[in-house]
Each structure stands twice: as C-alpha cells, then as structure tokens.
Amino acid sequence: MKLSGLLAEKKSAIVKKWVNHLLGTYSLDSSGFLQKQTDRFANPIGHFVNEGLNGLYDILCDKDATDVTAILENLINIRAVQDFSPSRAVAFVFAIKKIVREVCDKEKENGELLVALPDFDKKVDNIALQAFDLYMTSRERLFQVRIKELKSGNYILTDRAKCSSAMLREDQRRQNEKTDINHSTT
Amino acid sequence: MADTKVDQMSVSVVEGPSLMTGAVPKQDDWMDVPAVFKPGNYCYPGKESIVAYIDKNLPGGLFGEPRTWEVESDDWKLPENWKEIIIQGMKDRLDKFRSFKVFMDCCVRCGACADKCHFFLGTGDPKNMPVLRAELLRSVYRNDFTKAGKILGRLAGAREMTFGVLKEWFMYFYQCTECRRCSVFCPYGIDTAEITMMARELLHLVGVNTNWILEPASNSNRTGNHLGLQPHTFKENAEFLLDDIEEVTGLRLNSLNFNRKGAEVLFVIPSADVFADPGIFTFMGYLLLFEHIGLDYTISTYSSEGGNFGSFTNNELMKKLNGKMYAEAKRLGVKWILGGECGHMWRVIHQYMDTMNGPADFLEVPKSPITGTVFENAASSKMVHISEFTADLIKHGKLKLDPSRNDHRIVTFHDSCNPARGMGLLDEPRYIIKNVCNNFHEMPENTIREQTFCCGSGTGLNTGEIMDLRMRGGLPRANAVKHVRDKHGVNMLSCVCAIDRATLLALMGYWNPGVEVCGVSELVGNALIMEGEKERDSGLRFEPLAGMEGDDNAV
Numbered sequence: 001m002k003l004s005g006l007l008a009e010k011k012s013a014i015v016k017k018w019v020n021h022l023l024g025t026y027s028l029d030s031s032g033f034l035q036k037q038t039d040r041f042a043n044p045i046g047h048f049v050n051e052g053l054n055g056l057y058d059i060l061c062d063k064d065a066t067d068v069t070a071i072l073e074n075l076i077n078i079r080a081v082q083d084f085s086p087s088r089a090v091a092f093v094f095a096i097k098k099i100v101r102e103v104c105d106k107e108k109e110n111g112e113l114l115v116a117l118p119d120f121d122k123k124v125d126n127i128a129l130q131a132f133d134l135y136m137t138s139r140e141r142l143f144q145v146r147i148k149e150l151k152s153g154n155y156i157l158t159d160r161a162k163c164s165s166a167m168l169r170e171d172q173r174r175q176n177e178k179t180d181i182n183h184s185t186t
Numbered sequence: 187m188a189d190t191k192v193d194q195m196s197v198s199v200v201e202g203p204s205l206m207t208g209a210v211p212k213q214d215d216w217m218d219v220p221a222v223f224k225p226g227n228y229c230y231p232g233k234e235s236i237v238a239y240i241d242k243n244l245p246g247g248l249f250g251e252p253r254t255w256e257v258e259s260d261d262w263k264l265p266e267n268w269k270e271i272i273i274q275g276m277k278d279r280l281d282k283f284r285s286f287k288v289f290m291d292c293c294v295r296c297g298a299c300a301d302k303c304h305f306f307l308g309t310g311d312p313k314n315m316p317v318l319r320a321e322l323l324r325s326v327y328r329n330d331f332t333k334a335g336k337i338l339g340r341l342a343g344a345r346e347m348t349f350g351v352l353k354e355w356f357m358y359f360y361q362c363t364e365c366r367r368c369s370v371f372c373p374y375g376i377d378t379a380e381i382t383m384m385a386r387e388l389l390h391l392v393g394v395n396t397n398w399i400l401e402p403a404s405n406s407n408r409t410g411n412h413l414g415l416q417p418h419t420f421k422e423n424a425e426f427l428l429d430d431i432e433e434v435t436g437l438r439l440n441s442l443n444f445n446r447k448g449a450e451v452l453f454v455i456p457s458a459d460v461f462a463d464p465g466i467f468t469f470m471g472y473l474l475l476f477e478h479i480g481l482d483y484t485i486s487t488y489s490s491e492g493g494n495f496g497s498f499t500n501n502e503l504m505k506k507l508n509g510k511m512y513a514e515a516k517r518l519g520v521k522w523i524l525g526g527e528c529g530h531m532w533r534v535i536h537q538y539m540d541t542m543n544g545p546a547d548f549l550e551v552p553k554s555p556i557t558g559t560v561f562e563n564a565a566s567s568k569m570v571h572i573s574e575f576t577a578d579l580i581k582h583g584k585l586k587l588d589p590s591r592n593d594h595r596i597v598t599f600h601d602s603c604n605p606a607r608g609m610g611l612l613d614e615p616r617y618i619i620k621n622v623c624n625n626f627h628e629m630p631e632n633t634i635r636e637q638t639f640c641c642g643s644g645t646g647l648n649t650g651e652i653m654d655l656r657m658r659g660g661l662p663r664a665n666a667v668k669h670v671r672d673k674h675g676v677n678m679l680s681c682v683c684a685i686d687r688a689t690l691l692a693l694m695g696y697w698n699p700g701v702e703v704c705g706v707s708e709l710v711g712n713a714l715i716m717e718g719e720k721e722r723d724s725g726l727r728f729e730p731l732a733g734m735e736g737d738d739n740a741v
Contacts, residue, residue: 026310033301034310041630042301044665045310077697081657082309083227138696145695146653149688152463 001107003116007061010103017099018053022092025084048074053092060096060123068130076131080138090135093128097121216318217325217340220350221357226654228257229360229396229647236400237393240503243407248500249400250393257356262349268392269347273330275391279384280331286384289376290327293320299368299378304639305361308658316368316378319358323385326351356394359385361655363644364498364530365603370636382645387500395499399646403495406507410490411457417444417487423460424469424485431470434728436720439477442485445518449484450555452515454569455526456492456684464704465687467726468527471711475576478714479556479584483524489514492531493684497538498646505542508534511569512543522552523569527705529644529683532571533608540566557582571605573682576710577614580621586715591722592623593732595678597709598670599628600663600690601638602683612636615682615706622713627674633666643689656689657696664697671698679703 007014023034023046037043052075059065079089100120104113238252255263265271280287299316301307306314313319321343328335328344335344345351364379372378389395402412409416415423421444432438443449455472459465476483489510496503515523525531540546549568552561559578561570579585599619605611612635619626633639642659670676679690679701687703694701712725723734 027312030306030310030312037301039632041633041662041666041669042307044307044661047665078661081654081696083311141699142653142657142696145692146650148695149650149653149692 001109001113003104003113003120004061004063006103006107006113007057007100011057011061014096014099014103015054015057018057018092018096019049021095021099022049022053025088025092045078048078051075056093056127057096059127060120066126068127069134072127072131072134076134077138080135081142086132086135090128090131093124093131097124216312216321217345219313221353223257223353223357225258226652228357228652229398229649230651231255231257232393232395232397232400236397236404237395239404240400240407243404244503244506246502247391248387248502249390249395253393255393260349262352262394264349264352264392264394268352271391272326272347272352272388275388276327276330276384279387280327283380283384285377285380289320289378289381290324290331292374293317293324293376294374295321296373298371298373299376302368302371303362304365304367304642304662305363305659308642308661309361313354313358314361316362319362320376320378320381322351322354322358323381352389352392352394355385355389359389360396360647361659363603363640363642363647363659365640365644366607367603367637367640370607383497383501386498390499396646396649398649399495399498402493402646403499403503403507406491406493406495407503410486410488410510412491412493412495413457413461415457415461415490417490420457420460420487420490427460427466427470427473430466430726430728431473434470434724434726435474435716435722437477437716437718439473441477441481441483442473443483444485444487446484447518449518450482450521451484452489452511452518452520452523453483453485453526454489454492454511454523454531455485456528456531457490458493458684458688459526459705462684462688464691464702464708464727465684467708467711468687468705469707470726471705471707471709472526472572474711474714474716475579475585475707478586478716479579482555484518484520486514486518492525492528494531494534495646497530497534501538501542504534504538508539509543511535511539512546515546515568516548521550522564523549524552524572524575525569526572527682527684527687527707529602529604529685530608531604532611533604535567535569536609539569554578556584571609571611571614571682573605573611573614573618573706576707577617580618585710587622587713588715589622589624589713591712591725591731592709593625594725594729595623595704595709596625596627596674596676597623597678597680598626598667598674598676599634599706600641600667600679600681600686601634602681602686603638603640603644605682606638607636611682615680618706618710619680622709625674627670627676629666629670633662639663639666641683641686641689641693643693644685648685648689653692657693660689660693661697663690664693667694667701668698671701677701680706680709682706 026034034043034046037046040047052072055071056068059068104110107113234252234254237249241249241252251265253263295317297317303314303316325343325345326347328342329346334342359382362382364382366379368378405412405414424442428439428442459469494504494507496507511523546568551565552568552570557578564570597619599615628634639662641663643656667679687705690703694703708726724730
C-alpha cells in the first residue's frame with residue numbers, strides 16, 4: 001500500500017489523534033470541553049484547532065501543495081498569544097510524524113510505507129518552519145499593536161495636553177539641563 | 187536509525203520539558219497547581235506614592251501599607267498579620283453584604299458558567315472557569331466560616347489562606363473583567379462580578395494592587411478624570427475638537443460650554459472622549475447632536491470623568507468618585523444628568539449609585555425637552571444614557587439624517603458588557619445605527635446582546651504590560667468580528683464604551699487588521715444634516731465619504 005493511500009484512508013482517525021494531541025497541551029480540565037463543544041463561537045480554540053489541522057492534513061496529503069499560510073494563520077495567531085514558549089507553540093506540527101508512524105507500524109506489509117516516510121517527514125519539517133514564520137509574524141504584529149497603543153497615549157500626553165503641572169516639570173527639567181551645561185562649561 | 191532519532195526528537199519536543207523554560211505541564215488537583223508570575227501575565231503593582239495618596243484621601247486602611255514591591259518576588263512585603271486582615275476583611279464583608287454571603291453558600295457547582303468566560307475560552311486555563319475562579323475564594327470561606335470546612339478541611343473543598351492562595355487570587359481575579367456573561371447562565375443568578383469585586387477589596391486591604399487602576403482612580407480623585415487633566419486642559423482639549431468639526435462641516439459650534447449654572451442638563455462623559463482616538467470622534471458626534479436639537483446642557487470640568495476606576499478597587503472609593511456626579515449636578519442646579527458612551531459608569535449608576543449616594547431628590551425625573559418623553563426607567567438615578575436619548579429623538583422624527591454619509595462604513599455592533607448586561611441597553615444603539623447607517627450586520631447570536639463577549643480588557647486590565655493576556659481574553663469577541671468581516675466585509679466595529687473604543691482598537695489590530703472602531707455617536711454625527719453646513723465630503727475623521735474618494739478636499 002502506498003503512503004498517500006493510507007493517509008487518505010485513515011484521515012479521520014489520524015486527524016482526531018492529532019487534534020487530541022494538540023488540545024492535550026491545554027490543561028486536562030479544559031481539554032474535554034475544547035474537544036466536545038463544536039460551536040465555533042462558543043469554543044474558538046477547539047474550532048481553529050480542528051479547522052487548522054484538517055486543512056494542514058490535506059496539504060500533507062497533496063504532493064503539490066506547499067503554502068500553509070491561509071490554513072495555519074488563525075491557529076498560530078492563537079498559539080502565539082497563549083502561555084506557551086515558542087517551541088511549544090508550534091511543536092504540534094511534529095506530532096503528526098509520530099502519529100503517522102504508529103499507523104504505519106500497524107500495517108502488516110509496511111515496507112513501501114516506510115520508504116516513503118522520509119519524504120513525508122521533509123514536508124512536515126517544511127510546514128514546521130512555515131509555522132514558526134507565522135508565529136513570528138504574529139508576535140511582531142502584537143508588538144506593533146503595543147507600540148501603537150503606547151505611542152497614541154504618549155502623543156496625547158506630550159503634545160496636546162497642556163497640563164500645568166506637566167509644564168512645570170518640563171520647565172524644571174529645562175532649567176536643570178541649563179544648569180548642567182553651565183556647570184560643564186565652567 | 188535516522189528515523190528513530192527523528193521519532194525521539196519529535197516526542198521530546200512535543201511531550202518533554204519546554205526547551206525554553208524547562209517546565210513540564212502537570213495535571214494535578216487544582217489546589218496543587220501554583221500561580222506562577224512572569225512578565226506579561228500580571229499588571230504592575232501600585233506605586234508607593236499613589237497608594238499613599240489614596241490612603242491619605244480615603245483613610246481607613248482600605249489600601250494597605252504603601253510600599254514598593256515586586257509581583258515576581260516571593261516577598262510581597264506584606265504586613266505580618268496579613269492573613270488575619272484578609273479573614274477579618276472577609277468576615278466584615280460577609281456581615282455587610284448579604285449578596286456576598288449568599289454567593290459563597292449557594293453555588294452547587296453545576297458548571298453552567300464554566301465555559302462562558304472569555305478568559306477561559308481564550309486561555310484554556312480551568313481556573314478561569316467562573317465556578318473555579320470563585321472556588322479560589324470560596325475554599326477559604328469554607329475553611330474559616332463553615333462547620334463542614336472547619337471539620338473536614340480539603341475533603342469539603344476548604345483550604346487555609348496561604349501566600350500561594352493570595353498569589354492565585356491576584357492572578358485570577360485580575361483575569362476577570364467583571365463582565366457578568368457567566369451570571370447570565372447561572373441558574374442561581376450568582377453575580378460572579380461581585381465575587382471578583384470582593385476578592386479585589388480583600389487584596390487591597392493588604393496592599394496587593396495594580397497601578398493601572400490606582401493611578402487613574404487617584405487622578406480622578408484629584409482633578410476629576412483619569413489622566414489628571416486640569417480644568418483648563420480639559421476645556422482646551424474639548425474646544426480643540428470644535429476646529430475639527432468646523433473643518434468637516436463648515437460650522438463653528440457655539441453651544442459647547444463648561445460649568446454653567448442653571449443649565450437644564452449636566453452631560454457627563456468618559457474623559458477619553460476629549461483626548462483619545464477614536465473617542466474624540468464620538469465627542470464630536472455628541473456636540474453636533476446637541477447643536478442640532480438646541481439642547482440646554484453643560485459639561486463639568488470637576489465631574490469630568492464618567493469612568494469610575496474606584497469600582498475596580500472597593501465600594502468606598504467607588505462611592506467617593508461617583509459622588510462627584512451628584513455633587514456637581516446639585517452645585518450647577520441642573521434638572522437631570524445625561525451620560526455619554528461609557529461602560530462601567532453605567533453599571534455603577536444603574537446598580538449602585540442610588541443606594542450609595544442617592545436618593546437624588548434634588549433632581550427631576552429626566553424629561554426630554556425636545557420630545558417630551560419622560561424617562562421613567564431613570565426615575566431614581568435621574569440619569570439617561572445618550573443612546574436612549576438619541577433613539578427617542580429619532581423615533582419622534584426630530585433629527586434630519588442622511589445615512590448614506592456612512593455608506594463607506596460596513597458596521598457591526600459590539601454590546602459593551604456594562605450597558606448591555608448591567609443596565610439592559612440592547613435595542614437603543616441598534617435602532618440608532620439602523621437609522622444612521624445603510625450597512626449593518628449583526629455578529630452571531632451567541633456573541634451579542636445578553637450573551638455579548640467582553641473586549642477582554644475591562645476592569646482596569648487595559649494596560650500594555652499584559653497585552654498577550656488581553657489578546658487571549660478578547661479572542662471570543664474578535665472571533666465573532668472576524669466572522670462578519672469575512673462574510674459581509676465589515677470594516678467598522680461600533681460600541682458604546684470608552685474602554686472598548688481604546689481596547690478593541692488593539693484587539694482588532696492583532697486579530698482583524700482593517701477593522702476600525704467607533705462610538706455610535708460618531709456615526710450619528712456623520713449622518714446629521716446640520717443647518718447651514720457645507721457640502722460634506724468627509725466624515726468626522728476626515729476620511730472621504732463614499733463616492734468622494736477622489737475629491738481633493740477630503741484628506
């Protein structure tokens with residue numbers, strides 16, 4: 001049996017394991033809910049994990065498809081702001097290797113399957129790298145958001161508001177600077 | 187061999203200790219999982235000078251000993267008898283607030299609330315399930331105030347107050363925005379927000395606090411608003427916006443005035459509306475509306491803040507800051523109070539003002555001078571929401587509107603938690619939007635109205651140092667906005683809350699770039715046909731109106 005055939009045949013079982021693995025990175029108390037609730041608005045994490053991994057699996061099975069940005073973006077956006085180290089945030093991609101190996105091992109005549117595995121692994125590695133790029137894009141955007149928020153606040157405080165106490169402090173600072181300059185030149 | 191190595195490595199990465207932190211996730215009983223503070227998951231503590239100022243102006247030991255302390259440290263420099271202070275504080279509150287006692291006793295842990303919290307949905311952390319968050323406090327209550335807890339201890343879900351528990355409280359009661367979505371689903375009607383309020387009161391007693399809440403609260407106490415703007419600055423900022431209005435409409439408004447005795451109406455706004463983008467556009471909308479109908483109003487530079495950060499600390503400071511509204515209404519001799527698009531201001535007014543600082547029998551039951559409508563719903567508080575007021579004007583055909591001036595906006599509406607669940611303001615903003623816009627799309631049913639999802643940054647959590655946390659808490663809201671953006675091309679998220687206007691901006695920036703945020707009154711301001719105005723080619727943000735994109739005059 002060819003690997004592509006096996007992957008197509010066992011899709012639902014493999015993806016389910018993958019989803020369970022990823023949801024298992026959340027606390028045990030929560031993972032039951034995250035798995036069961038199917039309403040996408042009542043359970044955004046569960047929804048995007050399911051959607052993301054199903055889409056990702058299709059790409060893994062399609063030998064021509066390589067770009068996973070549209071598929072993974074939502075999921076990585078979520079992982080990037082949750083309480084995970086960068087490695088743990090994207091590590092779920094590698095888990096598919098182990099899951100697929102377990103499925104292959106159960107097949108009786110799996111010689112042809114095992115030969116095809118290195119190519120499959122390469123594709124997984126490639127996706128993992130893209131996932132990390134997406135993770136960084138998310139983090140960069142988060143920092144930009146924070147900078148924008150800080151800037152807008154500072155702008156108001158420094159340029160528009162003419163608070164007398166702030167002006168007084170500013171005057172004092174300038175006076176001190178002048179004094180410092182005078183001291184350093186004399 | 188190579189395969190085996192890859193296999194081992196992948197297992198190691200996926201299931202082994204984190205490469206960065208070395209932490210291995212465990213699944214223990216929740217009482218055994220400690221709260222761990224690290225940069226990004228906690229708010230900075232109150233500055234010593236700020237705590238000292240508040241303590242001086244509201245004596246009684248409500249804010250603990252002013253000191254400098256670090257959240258990540260194991261020494262929070264607590265008073266020696268901090269445990270006794272907490273337990274005594276709990277006893278005092280159980281005696282004083284019947285609701286607190288009932289909420290501690292009557293939960294049957296049915297779990298109806300468990301998956302309703304936006305912080306739980308965004309973090310997957312079980313301690314953010316409202317029932318478990320309340321257990322953090324309830325477990326100590328059982329230990330010290332119930333027989334079962336005293337005898338059976340942990341078997342009865344009781345535990346002693348320890349430093350670890352205190353850390354848990356500080357972490358999780360500052361991952362609750364008191365939005366009350368969980369309360370909607372509670373069969374007993376437990377107001378989980380009030381449990382958080384009690385926990386925060388207790389934390390303040392031993393000086394465990396956040397600066398982002400205390401500094402605005404102390405500024406409000408001193409000058410009347412969060413930023414500490416003094417009267418002349420507040421006035422200048424507001425007047426500055428008249429220039430912008432003139433540029434857009436060709437009209438110089440003359441009606442803006444401050445501290446005028448004898449005005450019919452005192453108008454109270456969240457101060458962000460006079461200095462922060464996009465609140466300033468909402469403020470411009472208010473001014474155009476008042477000019478349009480010739481309202482006899484005034485704005486106070488003393489009660490220049492609708493927001494009440496005191497309500498995020500304890501009921502005493504909430505009462506003190508809220509008292510300014512009534513005091514100023516009395517001093518100016520107005521008939522009633524009109525309130526702007528603010529969030530928790532309305533919860534304080536609707537649920538607490540009357541019993542804290544009322545009855546305001548020196549005021550009249552609000553009556554619209556334009557339509558004659560008597561706002562019986564505000565007969566006690568004497569305060570009307572700008573959306574109720576505007577919707578009534580539209581209903582009576584008192585406004586000349588051109589909704590096509592908002593055709594460049596494809597709008598959805600976020601029910602701000604406090605006006606929606608805190609006072610039942612659900613239909614008025616929608617009625618307004620439908621009359622001033624041609625493109626309006628609702629978000630999914632289980633994310634709006636009573637079931638609205640919080641912005642994730644309310645109750646003083648709108649600070650930059652916890653941006654990651656805010657994005658997690660705001661995920662359910664952002665997810666619903668994303669849905670209408672993708673389906674209908676929504677590009678404007680409207681709301682009636684100043685904290686929303688500030689924080690949804692960041693939330694959209696991360697989750698849904700391209701979606702802007704506005705107050706409902708901004709949309710009203712765009713649509714209002716003013717007498718003597720020039721041909722309008724741009725909106726209040728100077729953005730070109732639909733069909734005017736190529737016009738050189740529109741910047």
